[in-house]
Amino acid sequence: MQMNSAPHLLTEDRPEYERLLDDALRHAHERPELAAVGERLNAAQLRTMALAAVALITATAAPEYEQYVKTRDEARAPARDTASGTAPDGLIQSGAGIGAVVTVLTPMLAGTAAAIFLLVGYLLKMLEPPPAFAGPMVDAGWFFAAVTAAAIFVAAIGLLIAALRNGSTSLSAREAREQLPDDVARAKDAWRQALLERGIVPFLRDALAEPAGPAVPAPHRPTGRLPKIGYSRPDFAGPDEGPAAAPRPTYSSPDFTSPDFGGPEHEPD
Template sequence: MHMNSAPHLLTEDRPEYERLLDDALRHAHERPELAALGERLNAVQLRTMALAAVALITATAATEYEHYVKTRDEVRAALCDRDAARAPDDPGRPGAGIGAVVTVLAPMLAGTAALIFLLVGYILKMLEPPPEFATTMVGAGWFFAAVTAAAIFVAAVGLLVAALRNGSTSRAARGAGEALLDDVAQAKDAWRQALLERGILPFLRDALAQPAAGPAAPAPYRPAGRLPKIGYSRPDFAGPDDGPAAAPRPTFTSPDFSSPDFGGPEHELD
């Protein structure tokens, strides 16, 4: 897009243009310059004309629209980059995935081993006489129980640290995202205001001000000036007295037929 040319209205922004136009027509009675609405042109006819002239109407706010589209595209790109950076289990960082697996599996494995050793050890101690390795198995069971407690504690601390870090990052990212969205909202409001004040309202006002305007002949909109005269002039038909002199009518003579008494020699009288 170039600043010296009007950017084409994108398909995603067409509904916004129509909403702005409908809102202007809905509140036309509140604007003195649109007080003639309904006398010669109704809201449906004006809407049809404004939709046909959308390219020229939106050209009046080309600078604001270009800024709005540029800001919106930049914010979308920034948000996509942020989401990609926060994607979990990045293939380029295998250590993060291994650490998470160890943190989850260590308490489970240690707890299972502690349960087995303690259960078997105490069952063996109930025998008479108890085996010598029963005490060893009970001691191993308590060792794995201590490992389980330590692993749970480490996992809890890791989760807490990760939550605090992610929370601060999320708040910062959320604050940055809200600031970017505010920029988009401000750019959009500026475009809507310029489009309404410099494009839609002047078009509606000029369409209603044309004395020869008609619903069947919408005129093209020129943003820099007023609308051309809408309508048509009745052709001139000359009356019979004003036309050229009539040419003389042709005359015809009836054929000259001779009577039988004046015929040829074969018809001579005796």
């Protein structure tokens, strides 16, 4: 299979690959080349194999994927420029942060002050005669109590408005992701089609066509000749065919002469 060098499948595109694979396995019965799903390999086994071979499969649609990523990045570039251009709005965000802090701290501080003033004021009123400032302290306590109630009400309204604004923003972002620009949508569809027809389906077809394993020969009776297993037996040659033997030492018998022909020392008596 001819494969081109493909860019690495981005993490954000991995779920799309898995969805396409699951859809191909779900509708495998509609393709004659995948009709054998479930006979030797089931859908779960094929899915595991295809996930393990994601680099090989996605390489078959490398040009379409590269074009899709390029088009998507170009579409996202204006949004990034707009986001970077809103840096001066940081003052507004910091102001909103200060407002949130004040909204949270005001009920706490006002409530604490109200409790202190009311407690001390009513304790002073129990004295005989009550001090002159006991009444103003009680009035101050009720004032801070009113401030606490108002701050709690304002904080609740602020939280409700923030929740509604965040919810509408999240919905808009989700809709924006689903509604891709036309050029990005076309590039994505081209990549999906190429990945399905040139990558996923041929991979599943080849996996189903692979034999279960090498055939194991049936046991057989050994013949009279030993099987050759890689070692040759030594070559024994007959005496006529072998190399010439080394010369053997020769022995001559002793030369014995008769007594008649002996030397003078053996003269006959």
